[in-house]
Amino acid sequence: MPVSLSPYALRQQIRQGSFTGNTSGYCAGYVQGNLAILPKAFADEFLMFCQLNPKPCPIIGMSANPGEFMLPDLGQDIDIRRDIPRYRIYEDGKLTSEVTDVVEYWQDDMVAFLLGCSFSFEEALIADGLEIRNITEQVNVPMYRTNIACKSAGRFSGTTVVSMRPMKPADAIRAIQICSRFPSVHGAPLHFGDPAAIGISDINHPDFGDAVTINEGEVPVFWACGVTPQVAIESARPPICITHSPGHMLVTDLPNSRLAIL
Amino acid sequence: MPVSLSPYALRQQIRQGSFTGNTSGYCAGYVQGNLAILPKAFADEFLMFCQLNPKPCPIIGMSANPGEFMLPDLGQDIDIRRDIPRYRIYEDGKLTSEVTDVVEYWQDDMVAFLLGCSFSFEEALIADGLEIRNITEQVNVPMYRTNIACKSAGRFSGTTVVSMRPMKPADAIRAIQICSRFPSVHGAPLHFGDPAAIGISDINHPDFGDAVTINEGEVPVFWACGVTPQVAIESARPPICITHSPGHMLVTDLPNSRLAIL
Known part of the structure; x- marks a missing residue:
């Protein structure tokens, strides 16, 4: 390449x-x-x-x-x-x-x-030594529809789609710090831990992209995702x-x- | 007052x-x-x-x-x-x-x-609208001995003592952002979630301070604590x-x- x-x-x-x-x-x-x-x-x-x-x-x-x-x-x-x-x-x-x-x-x-x-924040996370599971496993990042409502504007409305990257809590804390510096590429995560708390019923079956391994001691960390506007446009x-x-x-x-x- | x-x-x-x-x-x-x-x-x-x-x-x-x-x-x-x-x-x-x-x-x-x-970072969290459970419940913050080793210096050694404040994940993310601005008052949390991952066997029985309520949907969030140097001095x-x-x-x-x- x-x-x-x-x-x-x-x-x-x-x-x-x-x-x-x-x-x-x-x-x-x-x-x-x-x-x-x-x-x-x-x-x-x-x-x-x-x-x-x-x-x-x-x-x-x-x-x-x-x-x-x-x-x-x-x-x-x-x-x-x-x-x-x-x-x-x-x-x-x-x-x-x-x-x-x-x-x-x-x-x-x-x-x-x-x-x-x-891509922009993943590069910053990798540069800091963090592992991005979907990159390690060479698949698309898993993405999920949530129950987090977007604010509506005219004909555009919907709920937030999130991407998920599993991490150990200490790495998730570091990722939150790094991503907070990048508000124009989705910024800090929206949620971590219990998928049901944001309306995700099965973490192993993403609505878009591919499932990734979540190891013992890791928590799923969820970021707002650019598929959200696509879904709003379709509707x-x-x-x-x-x-x-x-x-x-x-x-x-x-x-x-x-x-x-x- | x-x-x-x-x-x-x-x-x-x-x-x-x-x-x-x-x-x-x-x-x-x-x-x-x-x-x-x-x-x-x-x-x-x-x-x-x-x-x-x-x-x-x-x-x-x-x-x-x-x-x-x-x-x-x-x-x-x-x-x-x-x-x-x-x-x-x-x-x-x-x-x-x-x-x-x-x-x-x-x-x-x-x-x-x-x-x-x-006290300094708690004030910043409260100013941002976050709840500090030990303040709400008018007790001392719960503190725990962990298995996170400190680096030793001469006769001073020991493991890290942490304080714990329960929060919803979205509030914990905000707290991580705010506390990252204050490295000289313990900075960002060290850990959140599973207490056993850092050697805490019973979250309801802190080693120092008082237990606080952890509500459904909240996770314990752990900060490095100033009791750590006291324990190192005692030893x-x-x-x-x-x-x-x-x-x-x-x-x-x-x-x-x-x-x-x-």
């Missing part, structure tokens, strides 16, 4: 169609973002939804105006229609196709949102919505350390 | 003998400190013990030189021999008397150490050691906020 590839160089490969894969593990040290593109009538309400629910929906960048597909604040020459390896098209809340660029779907009233992703049923395909993110020029508040 | 009494005014009452009580709840907003006075031959090793074990033994002030009983860095005109309401005298590791000043015990080779105390058996009497602290002129690193 060409770990020394710059974010700009990777985006150029993506734009040219020579890179169409998962971005996990590429451009270590740089922020990767979740994408949501909505027409303006829905975008205004979605912006408020994110503002009201910053832990699951941390905005790290958006179109300066409706129709604007260049995102200079996130990196050099970023064209959000072409610089993500794989996109999903939702019509009336249903997935209808998966494509490698969205130039033909772009409309003059569209607004692109980039939301922080857990809002906009006529069209474009997202990244899971794991196929926008790789920005922002160093992860830029997201640290301290 | 004269809550508006300044630390200096309270210390003057203490020095004159008109105040000999518990300092808990007095001079809200100001740092209170645990006292340990040792002869130089033991003080050098104790200083190293504190340096090696900063979570249970956070030094906030000490004599500038052996024999120095004035502590100007901690407040106006502080004479550590007279400005604490009640002292305990230990000889060869055994408690031999309790007195209201220690002028007659003071020796030219003595070194006074002031260690941070949980080191110095010929003489002077401490404050529990709850009868040095009230300094330092605002609690001064101890925050962030």
Whole structure:
């Protein structure tokens, strides 16, 4: 894997169609973002939804105006229609196709949102010597629907989806300290311990992603997850919505350390 | 209770003998400190013990030189021999008397150490809206011996004593964030959840202090405790050691906020 590839160089490969894969593990040290593109009538309400629910929906960048597909604040020459390896098209809340660029779907009233992703805080945890079980076991992080209500904004509403990483309590305390520095990539965990306390009935059967091993002496630690806005968008049923395909993110020029508040 | 009494005014009452009580709840907003006075031959090793074990033994002030009983860095005109309401005298590791000043015990080779105390972080937690169970139930905080070894320094060694406050997980996460700002008053918790994981066999029978109620949905949260150095001193058996009497602290002129690193 060409770990020394710059974010700009990777985006150029993506734009040219020579890179169409998962971005996990590429451009270590740089922020990767979740994408949501909505027409303006829905975008205004979605912006408020994110503002009201910053832990699951941390905005790290958006179109300066409706129709604007260049995102200079996130990196050099970023064209959000072409610089993500794989996109999903939702019509009336249903997935209808998966494509490698969205130039033909772009409309003059569209607004692109980039939301922080857990890759950034996982990198900070690993740098501190903590183990991330889903990475060790080479599976997707387990994610669960909870009974923690989001604040509603217009047609956007729902409950919080969480990701889970098992840890020994002392490591969980350290993880809470580290993640508190990164509010724009979900911040500190929402909960640890008893899954039922937040409405999770079976920790071994996640609603999204894969189950991971929880060892003796470990507790499950739960973070607000970027799947939360996706679920809210599906229930809002906009006529069209474009997202990244899971794991196929926008790789920005922002160093992860830029997201640290301290 | 004269809550508006300044630390200096309270210390003057203490020095004159008109105040000999518990300092808990007095001079809200100001740092209170645990006292340990040792002869130089033991003080050098104790200083190293504190340096090696900063979570249970956070030094906030000490004599500038052996024999120095004035502590100007901690407040106006502080004479550590007279400005604490009640002292305990230990000889060869055994408690031999309790007195209201220690002028007659003071020796030219003595070194006074002031260690941070949980009052400072409890105040920050309460200010944030969290409940401190031992305060609600008007008892001493429960404290437990653990199997977490301290690093040894000369004759000083032992295991960590912890204090425990039960909380819901979301409140515990907030408490970890707040206490992380206060490393010189024990800092973030050491552990939460299963007491047996740190060698506590019965959470309902603390080794020091009083048991408190742990409600459904709460987990015990454990902080390093200032009783740790007391236990280490007892086992080191110095010929003489002077401490404050529990709850009868040095009230300094330092605002609690001064101890925050962030």
